[in-house]
Amino acid sequence: MQKTKNVAELQAICRAVRRDIINMITAAKSGHPGGSLSAVEILVTLFYDVLQHNPENPSWPERDRFLLSKGHACPVLYSVMAECGYTPKDQLNTLRKLGSIYQGHPDVRFIPALDASTGSLGQGLSLAIGMGLAARLDHSPSRAFVVLGDGEIQEGQIWEAAMFAPFHKLDNVVAIVDYNKIQLDGFVKDIMDVSPLAEKWTGFGWHAIEIDGHSIPALQNAFAEAEKTKGKPTVIIANTIKGKGVSFMENNPKYHGVAPTDKEAELALQEIG
Amino acid sequence: MPTKTKFELKPGLATREAFGQALVELGRANKDVVVCDADLSKSTYTAGFQKEFPDRFFECGIAEANMVAIGAGLASSGKIPFVSSFSCFVINKGFEQLRVTVAFPNKNVKVVGTHSGISIGEDGPSQMSIEDLSLACALPGFSVMCPADEVSMKALVHASAEHNGPVFLRAGRSKAAIIYGPEQKFTIGKGIQLVDGKDVTIFATGLLVAEAIRASEALEGEGIATRVVDLHTIKPLDVELIARAAKETGAIVVCEEHLADSGLGVRVAQVVAETNPCPMEFIGIQNTYAESGSPEALLEKYGLVWKNVADAVRRVFKRKAIA
Numbered sequence: 001m002q003k004t005k006n007v008a009e010l011q012a013i014c015r016a017v018r019r020d021i022i023n024m025i026t027a028a029k030s031g032h033p034g035g036s037l038s039a040v041e042i043l044v045t046l047f048y049d050v051l052q053h054n055p056e057n058p059s060w061p062e063r064d065r066f067l068l069s070k071g072h073a074c075p076v077l078y079s080v081m082a083e084c085g086y087t088p089k090d091q092l093n094t095l096r097k098l099g100s101i102y103q104g105h106p107d108v109r110f111i112p113a114l115d116a117s118t119g120s121l122g123q124g125l126s127l128a129i130g131m132g133l134a135a136r137l138d139h140s141p142s143r144a145f146v147v148l149g150d151g152e153i154q155e156g157q158i159w160e161a162a163m164f165a166p167f168h169k170l171d172n173v174v175a176i177v178d179y180n181k182i183q184l185d186g187f188v189k190d191i192m193d194v195s196p197l198a199e200k201w202t203g204f205g206w207h208a209i210e211i212d213g214h215s216i217p218a219l220q221n222a223f224a225e226a227e228k229t230k231g232k233p234t235v236i237i238a239n240t241i242k243g244k245g246v247s248f249m250e251n252n253p254k255y256h257g258v259a260p261t262d263k264e265a266e267l268a269l270q271e272i273g
Numbered sequence: 274m275p276t277k278t279k280f281e282l283k284p285g286l287a288t289r290e291a292f293g294q295a296l297v298e299l300g301r302a303n304k305d306v307v308v309c310d311a312d313l314s315k316s317t318y319t320a321g322f323q324k325e326f327p328d329r330f331f332e333c334g335i336a337e338a339n340m341v342a343i344g345a346g347l348a349s350s351g352k353i354p355f356v357s358s359f360s361c362f363v364i365n366k367g368f369e370q371l372r373v374t375v376a377f378p379n380k381n382v383k384v385v386g387t388h389s390g391i392s393i394g395e396d397g398p399s400q401m402s403i404e405d406l407s408l409a410c411a412l413p414g415f416s417v418m419c420p421a422d423e424v425s426m427k428a429l430v431h432a433s434a435e436h437n438g439p440v441f442l443r444a445g446r447s448k449a450a451i452i453y454g455p456e457q458k459f460t461i462g463k464g465i466q467l468v469d470g471k472d473v474t475i476f477a478t479g480l481l482v483a484e485a486i487r488a489s490e491a492l493e494g495e496g497i498a499t500r501v502v503d504l505h506t507i508k509p510l511d512v513e514l515i516a517r518a519a520k521e522t523g524a525i526v527v528c529e530e531h532l533a534d535s536g537l538g539v540r541v542a543q544v545v546a547e548t549n550p551c552p553m554e555f556i557g558i559q560n561t562y563a564e565s566g567s568p569e570a571l572l573e574k575y576g577l578v579w580k581n582v583a584d585a586v587r588r589v590f591k592r593k594a595i596a
Contacts, residue, residue: 065349
């Protein structure tokens, strides 16, 4: 794969990933489009610019780790990994079918290059911390990046982990909250409000950076700031739009976990371009 | 296999203390061994490891769910984490994490639950782990062990570190009688016959192994020859040994310091039913939570001492004669 810092190139990759997401979920007739589309810029910036990794050597011990703790958004991860060359692109549309490596939630038994099996919310930050501790013991430059959902952080385990990482001065762990403001049953503020987010994480001892999670330059700057921040972990609060890129899915709780119809998919692909 | 006719059953270390000692030995032998504890290191005896290897000991505070998943992350990056707390806390509060971050991706995490059973005594039922064998055995891929004494605990801690896969080791708070000599070998998944007999087999695990031996010796005078087997590994079970005992003795008693309807007993019964069905009796906690009291008084009250085992042997021996 060819890594790049060029914003236009990264934006083009984002469009390809959005098309994959729509095609995969439409073919599967089920899945989670909204939270996949909101995280596209985050994952593309990480895999194509920030992460130290090598699809030709996925078990390289000093690689950076990536965990999609909000595992239901796996179409975005599968698309990015396939685009990078980890897994076959021509099988993306087998998502969720019997025998597919593209399981309904990420499963290391089917894709060994994944750093974790996720899907039960609230657990990825703890896993990333374990990986960060191991890297520190080994004097490895490896860092662990974990994408959390905003609804996900209602889980108590997240705050157990949030307390742990600054106490142990783990500056090789970076959390990104995909703050798209919507969860399954509706708007986060109506289900169980998680705001004010930056204050919560700062209060636990994290370095918090709040950005527009669809701005690639903002993401690049935030990841650079995270790398420079020593003695404490960094959380990037990425303000995003659920369903980003498809007008009728944007900010619409319906598309948390419903696949588009063939007709909707056609419209969506036209809009994405 | 050495089969003794008389056991001294001298008081030994609690299995939790033996675990702590073995952990320090492991730490010296293997730099990848790391330890996580949840504010109970003085009780679980991981404090010895912490003292000698502070960089490889991770204090997680009172947050077991986070601790278990951190263990899974450490294992993902090549460490051999021993994750320890009271059995009831690490198993119950960490169960979802044991399921999704350890068992499902088959991570090399060693979970050690101390203060199991009712023999913790005065602290009472909120701290007593009587469901842990059932829950740990429910997790695909886990090896589950309940060593009876300090010798077997130390050996099985070392065996667990060498085994590639998730492990649950169950340890007790009370002093445990020494059953084994230093020469005894232990293999995960292989039971150990301690006494040979042709009439009834007593399978026991943990603290109940010593009670089974006492019962066996008491029954000698009544002309009932019991075979006593230590099933230190609850999962995977020693199927061959159980099937053979069912065939050769035709009557079985299973003893455990755990709920009788969901632990070792039902697992042994499944093997017996599938191989050589025969009458069985079960010694364990009967669908209830216990209470505060001295360990001795509790074991007596809840029917977990040698007299109860002997009674069960007499019952099953009679049933065998009728059948």
